[in-house]
Amino acid sequence: MRTVSHSGLSRSNEDYLKTIYELESGDQQAQTSAIADALAIAPASVSGMVKRLSELGLVEHEPYRGVQLTRAGRRSALKLVRRHRILEVYLTSKLGYDWDSVHDEAERLEHAVSDELIERMAMALGNPRYDPHGAPIPSRDGEIEQPDLVALVDVPLGETAELRMVNDRDGQRLRYLSSLGLRLGAVFDVVARQPFRGPVTIRLSGSVPREQIVGHELAQSLGCSIRGQEVG
Amino acid sequence: MRTVSHSGLSRSNEDYLKTIYELESGDQQAQTSAIADALAIAPASVSGMVKRLSELGLVEHEPYRGVQLTRAGRRSALKLVRRHRILEVYLTSKLGYDWDSVHDEAERLEHAVSDELIERMAMALGNPRYDPHGAPIPSRDGEIEQPDLVALVDVPLGETAELRMVNDRDGQRLRYLSSLGLRLGAVFDVVARQPFRGPVTIRLSGSVPREQIVGHELAQSLGCSIRGQEVG
DNA sequence: CCGCAATATTAGGTTCACATAACTTTTTTG
DNA sequence: CAAAAAAGTTATGTGAACCTAATATTGCGG
Numbered sequence: 299m300r301t302v303s304h305s306g307l308s309r310s311n312e313d314y315l316k317t318i319y320e321l322e323s324g325d326q327q328a329q330t331s332a333i334a335d336a337l338a339i340a341p342a343s344v345s346g347m348v349k350r351l352s353e354l355g356l357v358e359h360e361p362y363r364g365v366q367l368t369r370a371g372r373r374s375a376l377k378l379v380r381r382h383r384i385l386e387v388y389l390t391s392k393l394g395y396d397w398d399s400v401h402d403e404a405e406r407l408e409h410a411v412s413d414e415l416i417e418r419m420a421m422a423l424g425n426p427r428y429d430p431h432g433a434p435i436p437s438r439d440g441e442i443e444q445p446d447l448v449a450l451v452d453v454p455l456g457e458t459a460e461l462r463m464v465n466d467r468d469g470q471r472l473r474y475l476s477s478l479g480l481r482l483g484a485v486f487d488v489v490a491r492q493p494f495r496g497p498v499t500i501r502l503s504g505s506v507p508r509e510q511i512v513g514h515e516l517a518q519s520l521g522c523s524i525r526g527q528e529v530g
Numbered sequence: 531m532r533t534v535s536h537s538g539l540s541r542s543n544e545d546y547l548k549t550i551y552e553l554e555s556g557d558q559q560a561q562t563s564a565i566a567d568a569l570a571i572a573p574a575s576v577s578g579m580v581k582r583l584s585e586l587g588l589v590e591h592e593p594y595r596g597v598q599l600t601r602a603g604r605r606s607a608l609k610l611v612r613r614h615r616i617l618e619v620y621l622t623s624k625l626g627y628d629w630d631s632v633h634d635e636a637e638r639l640e641h642a643v644s645d646e647l648i649e650r651m652a653m654a655l656g657n658p659r660y661d662p663h664g665a666p667i668p669s670r671d672g673e674i675e676q677p678d679l680v681a682l683v684d685v686p687l688g689e690t691a692e693l694r695m696v697n698d699r700d701g702q703r704l705r706y707l708s709s710l711g712l713r714l715g716a717v718f719d720v721v722a723r724q725p726f727r728g729p730v731t732i733r734l735s736g737s738v739p740r741e742q743i744v745g746h747e748l749a750q751s752l753g754c755s756i757r758g759q760e761v762g
Numbered sequence: 763c764c765g766c767a768a769t770a771t772t773a774g775g776t777t778c779a780c781a782t783a784a785c786t787t788t789t790t791t792g
Numbered sequence: 793c794a795a796a797a798a799a800g801t802t803a804t805g806t807g808a809a810c811c812t813a814a815t816a817t818t819g820c821g822g
Contacts, residue, residue, distance in 0.1 A: 310779060330800055343780050345801050350778090362787055362800055392624070393650045403644055410642035412635055418625045542809065562770055575810055577771050582808090594770055594817055 305374055309409045312378050313337060314347055315356060318367055319375035327364030373440050380436040381408040381416050383429035386466070388419040390430045397430040398472035431472075432463030432482050432521065447521035450498060451514060453488050454524075458503075460485050463521030471516065478510045485525070537606055539586075541641045544610050545569060546579055547588060550599055551607035559596030605672050612668040613640040613648050615661035618698070620651040622662045629662040630704035663704075664695030664714050664753065679753035682730060683746060685720050686756075690735075692717045695753030703748065710742045717757070 305312065317336045321328035330348070334341040348365055351357045356371035367375060385404040389395040395403065417438070420426070427443070428434055434443040445463060453459045461484045464475060475481070479502050490499035495514040501507050512520070537544065549568045553560035562580070566573040584591045588603035599607060617636040621627040627635065649670070652658070659675070660666055666675040677695060685691045693716045696707060707713070711734050722731035727746040733739050744752070 308778075331798090339779090340781060341800065342782075342802080347779075349801095389647070393647065393654065395650075403647055406642045406644070407639070410638045412638070415621070415625070415635055418627075422625060540808075563768090571809090572811060573770065574772080574812080579809075581771095 304412055305377065307374060310347065311351065311354075311356075312374065312409060314344075314351060315367065315371055315375040316378045316382075318357065318365055319372065319379065322367060327366055329364055333365070376436040376440045376442060378408055379442070380438075381411060383433060383435040384416050384420050384423070384426070385411070386429045386431070387423055387426045387435075391423060396472075396476075397466070398469040398476070400430060401466045401469065429466070430482075431466040432461075433466070445521065447523055449518050450488075450500075450512060450520040450522050451517040453498075453522055455488050455491055458485065458487050458525040459522040460525065461520060462523050465519050471519075475516075475520075478512070479504075479508065480510070480512075480520070536644055537609065539606060542579065543583065543586075543588075544606065544641060546576075546583060547599065547603055547607040548610045548614075550589060550597055551604065551611065554599060559598055561596055565597070608668040608672045608674060610640055611674070612670075613643060615665060615667040616648050616652050616655070616658070617643065618661045618663070619655055619658045619667075623655060628704075628708075629698070630701040630708065632662060633698045633701065661698070662714075663698040664693075665698070677753065679755055681750050682720075682732075682744060682752040682754050683749040685730075685754055687720050687723055690717065690719050690757040691754040692757065693752060694755050697751050703751075707748075707752075710744070711736075711740065712742070712744075712752070 307315070314333065314337070317333055318328040321332050321336065325332075330344045331341050333348075334344045337344075348357060348359050351371070352359045356368055356374065358366045358368055382404045385407050386400045389400050389403055390397060426435060432445075434445055436442040447462055448459070450459070450461075461480055461482055464472065464482070466472070484502060486500040486502045488498060489501050489509065492498075497511045497513050498517045499509055499511050501509050539547070546565065546569070549565055550560040553564050553568065557564075562576045563573050565580075566576045569576075580589060580591050580597055583589045583603070588600055588606060590598045590600055614636045617639050618632045621632045621635055622629060658667060664677075666677055668674040679694055680691075682691070682693075693712055693714055696704065696714070698704070716734060718732040718734045720730060721733050721741065724730075729743045729745050730749045731741060731743050733741050
């Protein structure tokens with residue numbers, strides 16, 4: 299008996315599906331080399347695995363073109379995303395993890411937990427809708443909210459905005475954000491924007507408003523809602 | 531990067547070590563076929579793996595003789611046992627699992643959780659000393675209490691005893707025990723014992739004392755302390 | 763104490779998931 | 793638009809961990 303989880307897929311299979319899902323959320327198609335980068339493996343290995351996933355009916359692959367999840371593939375990926383995000387919420391709210399350390403733990407556990415455990419955790423948490431980084435949690439039946447957010451880098455000068463979502467991959471980046479006072483729900487005005495991919499200056503509201511400078515790249519990865527505009 | 535956990539050992543390695551540890555607790559040496567049975571794999575596969583574990587310095591193997599854990603091997607095994615048992619306590623006390631369903635979940639999670647998570651769970655539980663089946667939990671530094679218990683089948687006629695420990699492997703057996711009212715801490719008198727590996731009859735104390743008949747084999751797997759005698 | 767049953771090991775084979783090297787296709791660009 | 797660069801694929805190989813079949817060792821009963 300080979301090591302397979304709940305879904306009947308190997309850990310590796312699951313990791314590929316989740317990675318492809320996440321890449322599709324950005325571009326239209328997931329590229330071989332992007333998958334390879336994300337999983338830190340050689341592109342040739344991806345070609346091989348993609349062929350297997352394709353034979354399992356989980357992805358569609360037009361050689362030299364790109365990979366797309368099928369309906370079944372997306373379902374599996376979303377199950378894994380649900381596991382990951384529920385775990386993140388559980389570990390932070392019940393076991394004292396910080397938002398910058400929780401990702402790695404969840405990444406390993408997501409392959410080992412049963413559906414039952416995830417649902418028990420979700421229950422104990424009151425069925426949360428967002429993870430500690432603001433990402434929406436897919437429902438049991440594979441629905442996921444498409445957050446309608448604007449990257450900080452695209453918030454117009456002078457607008458007031460709220461930080462709603464950050465990428466959970468990089469713990470150091472998250473620790474840095476905390477040190478700037480940029481937590482989820484932080485409200486701020488955009489007071490300056492340098493051209494040529496320069497930094498954005500914001501003024502955080504609070505009892506003592508303070509200004510912070512955020513580099514372009516970082517500002518690209520911060521999902522914000524603009525005050526006054528309602529968000530779906 | 532191959533799939534390895536915290537310890538630097540593969541999941542398979544860990545499973546072997548834990549199995550050998552558990553077999554050694556009974557006999558002196560763990561036999562190849564006993565390991566194979568416990569892990570539901572072919573004896574030939576065990577021979578191969580044992581050689582690898584031996585090269586890693588985790589077991590000592592005299593061909594055709596048997597396997598014994600080295601100090602390092604025992605340390606790894608006890609770490610895994612600690613993980614397993616802390617998980618069992620956590621899942622039962624914090625997430626509503628029953629003692630008959632918790633083993634399988636813990637069995638998968640024990641390979642995925644980090645040391646940190648286990649210690650956080652232990653902390654949240656107040657550093658429990660026993661798992662939900664009464665088995666002692668090894669300490670962080672690999673000490674484990676040797677419970678000084680008597681199998682129900684060996685409790686003398688007329689004695690009053692308390693159920694202190696049951697094997698956690700078989701969920702059905704545990705459900706059956708529950709249905710008899712035999713939970714941990716249950717106190718009873720031995721009122722009859724049939725010879726030739728026959729059943730034991732006990733009278734459970736409680737507001738309404740009731741008699742139960744327990745088969746020989748089952749009675750062998752129940753660890754009891756006899757009332758009046760103190761237990762180490 | 764010999765031979766057979768039980769137990770264990772070795773030999774050789776499979777699958778999974780990776781790797782490297784060599785080759786092909788696509789895209790970019792001077 | 794041709795050549796170089798980038799991206800992707802195929803071929804081939806590795807190691808882990810399993811398998812079956814064949815062989816070796818041990819230990820027990822007659």
